[in-house]
Amino acid sequence: MKLPEAAGLALAFVARLITGAQGHWHGSTPKAEQRIYFANHQSHFDWVLIWAALPHDLRAVTRPIAARDYWTASPLKHWITREIFNAVYVSRQRAADGSSADEDPLEPLMEALRHGDSLVIFPEGTRGHGADPAPFKSGLFALAEAFPEVQLIPAWIDNVQRVMPKGEVVPVPILCTVVFGAPVSLRPGEERRAFLDRARAAVMALRDVA
């Protein structure tokens, strides 16, 4: 076993020890199909939790998105995101108007999807504060349009803000769940905003299932 693999197993073990990382599947099953998982975002821990809740063989083909400037800043951060998580790096610079800038930062994601990998994205764009997730950014729509054959799986992450609130470094052991829902797909001719709101509603609907 190579070092990254061993480190990955150790990390998944720690994540499970601290949060339980329980994955519940309602409306979809953990299958090795190409997928985009999209979830609410409250903590840096979110990605690790989804990753640990996935079955072991799906972890290798499911990739997170990492901000290039932050996650390549030190050799350790770079090594973790590159070797353990196989992250897709994106640049954070955006043009002043939101719409035209979407094509460029999404290119690495498109590349990964063309390659056949699954992705986990947090369409709120940033970690939320309130009880409800913020409105979704349009990247999800662009990906759904470009890759109609890739399944879009909503996921609700519960309790994780208690594990590691913003600004804290050490996680407190509290049980968390990830609920995966039924696939959402882009309807023919559906407007961007309507689709994004529907996707957000699909994520929030899982809160009551949990």
Next chain:
Amino acid sequence: MGALRALSVSQQVGLLFVALFGLLALATLISFSRSLQDVPAEQAALRERFSRELRALWLGALLFWIAWASGPLGSTLLFGLVSFIALREFVTLTHTRRADHRALLLAFFVILPAQYVLVGTGLINAFTVFIPVYVFFAIPVISALANDPFRFLERTAKIQWGITVTVYGMSHAPALLLLDPPNYRERGAFLVLFLVLVVVAAQLGQEAASRRLRRRPVARAISRSFSWRAFGAGAGAAALVGVLLYWVTPFKPLAALAMAAIAGAAGMLGEFVMMALKRDAGVRNFRGGSSVTGAVGLLDRVAPLCFAAPVFFHSVRWYFGI
């Protein structure tokens, strides 16, 4: 029984484990052969529940065997891990705020290991006062430093209570290994086994009695099955098992009976208290899959032990004057 008492330690251990695993294997065989029959749904659900309990018993017995084989260090680590999981579950069910983060970190990563280190190193006096004195003092200080007065007493009290039950209470089980009753060298693990078995016997006796005799519940809003009659039956079952096992203990038969009844009663009352807590948190039982948190349901199983262990520990100390 006197002959049993005269056996060497390793012979007694062997006999106990053979009996324990033999009984479990027999129960599993019976349950398996009965599962092949066709029964109405209600009874099938009951049997399903029984086989789930049986699996838990198997797991408990195996863990216990591992703990025995790996010595005092192994059993201290094992109970420490159980404490950790139970506390994790308890904290999940209570409403904590952001400001409690540091206090919770202290509980999980400092207090819990420290308590088990004190147990593991045999500092009886230190381990009995560490949580009631020093932690009692430290937790509210850390919480107050977090600068959030909202429901302050409630929040600190909950954390303290959780630590007391899941860490302090539980740590008294491996602490039995430290006790050195006269003519009882190296046999502390038997006391742990004795405690676990009589607590389980009390639970089973109580459950069986409450199903057979429908009595008026003592506190309907908390538990529909807890009645004094069933409680008495549970204590009786514990006492019976205690007498049957007296040869592994340092007690005389009557003392074994009394100790078993005390431990069993403390366990049942502890479970009753946990039931009140669950009602408050809005859960029927901690297991049941995804109910609130997807909690694994360990707290449910170990709560009786958490309450019975300190009572039993100090009864033994008092009885032998050690």
